[in-house]
Amino acid sequence: MIMKHRDYYLTIADTLLILGQRLSEWCGHGPAIEEDIALSNVALDYIGQATALYKEVSEKAGEGKSEDDYAFLRDAWEFKNLLLVELPKGDYGYTIARQFLFSTWYYHFLEALHNSKDEFLKGFAAKSIKEVKYHFQHSRDWMLRLGAGTEESNSRMQAALNEIWEFTGEMFINSKAELEAIADGTGVDNAKLLDVWQRIVGAVIQEAELTLPSDAWMQKGGKEGKHSEHIGFVLAEMQFLQRAYPGSKW
Amino acid sequence: MVNADDIWKFLEEVEDPEIPILNVVEMGIVRDVQWREVHNNWVVTITPTYSGCPAMKTIEEDVMQCLADHGLNEAKVETILSPPWTTDWMTAEACEKLRQTGIAPPEKNSADKGLLMGVRKEIKCPRCHSKQTTMVSQFGSTACKSLYKCNDCLEPFDYFKCI
Known part of the structure; x- marks a missing residue:
């Protein structure tokens, strides 16, 4: 059996899994216990959402793979996540800036995915958006608090935004798998999400007393399997156990 | 022979692992109890509160255990995502x-x-x-x-x- 939109499912799932893995690096290292717990909770939501998609692919694609195989036994070029999510976690400001830029896109992506002709994705979107609403609010609150905080927190937030900016463009372009999914009403046209994203991001950046980074050359490639060096390190840590002890169970 | 109402009643014995004062029925986690001809058995449908809820596996096992305690050893538990759980x-x-x-x-x-x-x-x-x-x-x-x-x-x- 061939699953028509396998790669579309994986594009979404991989982004969620890798970001969940990156966020989980804060577990035990958060700047305060509340934030440690908050980021671990957000990470769990992403990993849970990714699991639901991998499970669906594992049942429908007929590749004889389990949901875990997709997470633990694929190599870098098979991952279709956004470059944005594989970047190292940086300082807390950097993580917050990425969370804010990502969850603003992701919230609207899910809102649009709720109109998908694919029943599973429609249900997935309805479930996930409830969680992502809280992720968005959490990151927005911290953008404001740190941006309009002290000179130090403001300069760190600005540095984070400037560094991350060139990785935001990839959210709004469509890969081959995405174009195929858009064509039959399964997928979301990312290009259409740019306006609302710019509006919200611009408003929050202004309220946070930060400066919108100037337009930069936008990086891309993650969704086509062309990654930065960072993915190797993420996978090395995430996949170590299954690589060293194949088939071991929890 | 038990009926669906009996099973709903049994399931009230299953505590939510993270908030044990509530059971999985009043939490709204149990969505359906159905006799399925294809399985020739009872199927209990549950839904996660959050996608990443780490208690889901425990809940599934506790539901199976509860059913087994009432003599329903072969009953099945199925997880659905849609419609999404709401408070x-x-x-x-x-x-x-x-x-x-x-x-x-x-x-x-x-x-x-x-x-x-x-x-x-x-x-x-x-x-x-x-x-x-x-x-x-x-x-x-x-x-x-x-x-x-x-x-x-x-x-x-x-x-x-x-x-």
């Missing part, structure tokens, strides 16, 4: 139990979009009922709760957030 499904009785335990129950209407604009709901202190409360953290001891404190009685408390 609106929690019974009034469940909300009252939460309040008595010191957890502020979810403020109704999960469809509220004010959250996106930074609008916050008024959350009442479960202890002294004051409306003068402050959110300490969006995420509390579990994914489904936020951490608040009461500015009047100074009690820190969990709020079961609306989704």
